[in-house]
Structure formats: structure tokens, C-alpha cells
Amino acid sequence: MKFNILLLLLLAVVLGSASNAQEAGTGGVSGVEKEPLRIYENRGGDFELTGPDGKEISSESFRGKVILIYFGYTYCPDVCPMSLSHLKVGMLELEEQAKEVQVLFVSIDPERDTPEKLKEYVPYFHPDFIGLTGSVNDVAEVARQYGAHYFKQYVESVEGYFMAHTDAVFLVDQQGRYRGRYKTEWDMEKLISDIQWLLNSGS
Numbered sequence: 001m002k003f004n005i006l007l008l009l010l011l012a013v014v015l016g017s018a019s020n021a022q023e024a025g026t027g028g029v030s031g032v033e034k035e036p037l038r039i040y041e042n043r044g045g046d047f048e049l050t051g052p053d054g055k056e057i058s059s060e061s062f063r064g065k066v067i068l069i070y071f072g073y074t075y076c077p078d079v080c081p082m083s084l085s086h087l088k089v090g091m092l093e094l095e096e097q098a099k100e101v102q103v104l105f106v107s108i109d110p111e112r113d114t115p116e117k118l119k120e121y122v123p124y125f126h127p128d129f130i131g132l133t134g135s136v137n138d139v140a141e142v143a144r145q146y147g148a149h150y151f152k153q154y155v156e157s158v159e160g161y162f163m164a165h166t167d168a169v170f171l172v173d174q175q176g177r178y179r180g181r182y183k184t185e186w187d188m189e190k191l192i193s194d195i196q197w198l199l200n201s202g203s
Contacts, residue, residue, distance in 0.1 A: 036201075037171075037179045037194055044170070044178025047142045049106065049132040052119035057132060059104070059176065066101045066198050067172040068191075071148040073109035074121040075159055079167050084125040086184035087169065090192055091126055097199050103129040108150045109163055110139050146170050146178070173198050 051057040059067065068087065072080035084105065091098040105122045107113035110133045113121075118131025133139065143150065150165035168181040171194060179198070182191040 037173075037197065039173075040178040040180075043145070043147055044172060044176075045145045046176055047138075047145065049134040049138060049142065050115055052115050052122070052131050054115045057130070059172070062102045063176060064100075064174050066174060066195050067176075068101065068103045068195075069106060069146060069170040069172065070103070070168075071106045071108050071143055071146070071150065071165060073107050073163050073165075074113050074117055075109065076163070079165075081125075083167060083169065083184045084122075084129070086188055087129070088126045090184075090188055090195075091128070093192055094195065097196065098128075100199055101195060105129060105131045106139065106142060107131065107133040108139060108143065108148075108165055110134060110136055147181075171195070171198075174202070 046059045048056050048058045070080075070083055070087070072083065074080075087103055091101065091103070094101060103126065105118070107118060113131075113133050115131075115133060118133060122129045122131035134142075148166040148168070148170070150163050152161045153164050154161045167183065167185075169184055169191065170181050171179045171191065173179050180194065182188075184191070
């Protein structure tokens, strides 16, 4: 049991760290003009999934806002709650600009994460965060678009299995373009800086 959990956490760290340095936005340095964020033409894209009220929600409905997408699941023992908590702190740091940012939590465990479950779980971290789910195939397609990886890790416990997954936040600009990925544990300062750059430049 302990070995399985340690393996799961190790895999989550490895998956989340892969290509992170290459894709994270360039952080600004005090006194130095910030470089424009790269646009990744071959990643991201619009999608439609089921929201917490059981209705379909399209990413296009958030045009004009910066979107932060996190792929996780409600039964996650530690990584997901930690990342969502970091994002909550980030929203507090953005102050009034937080109204121009939308956090989307996409469940990679649609078999257990019903819209009702997400409606109860996600707003616990911030009232404006939205949880999304869908069919196994629909979620897999969205994850593929953004380069998020995950798989089941069966364990001898009440839960039955955990999900090893990419621990990263994906940044999408106001026009729906993929701009980078970040680890909330280490990259929050850079993420906040990049969000502010997008909001202030309109790029």
C-alpha cells in the first residue's frame, strides 16, 4: 500500500515536470521589460464539457478572460487540493484582476466525479472555480489537446484506485490560445506575472 502511494506521487511529479521548463512563460525581472508569451499553435483549443449543474459549458463562453485549466479529480489525496489552494492564493494576489480570470477544474475521473460531486468539491477552494466532467472519451480528448497525461493506479484501499496525472496548470489567453503550463508549487510567481501581462497588454 505504501509502495503504491509513493509510486503514484513519484509518477505525478515526473508527469507534471515533463516539458514544464520549455512551456512555462518567461517570468519578468524587476526593471526589465517582459518578453511576450509564446503562442503554442499545436496545443490547446476549444472544448465542451458538462458543468456542475449538468449543463454543457464551452470554453468559448469565457472569451475575453484568461483561463487556467487544471486536470485533476476529487478523490486526489494531496496533489490536487494543494494545486487548487495555490490557485486560490493566486486569485487573492490578483485582487480586482481576478474577475478577469477563470479557473476550470477538469475531472480525469468521470466515473466517480459527477457534476454534483464537482459542485460540492471545487467551490470549496474558491467560489468562482468551475468543475467540469464528461464521458471518458470526451475528457481524454481534452486532455490530449492540452498534453495532460493520466492513468489509473489500483491500490488496496477503500478508494480502489488513484489517478496518476500531470500536475500542471495550463494558461489560455483571452482569445482562447494556449500560452504555457506551470507547476503551482514552484511557478506561481511566474504564472501570476504572465496572467498580469496578458491582462495588461491585451495580448
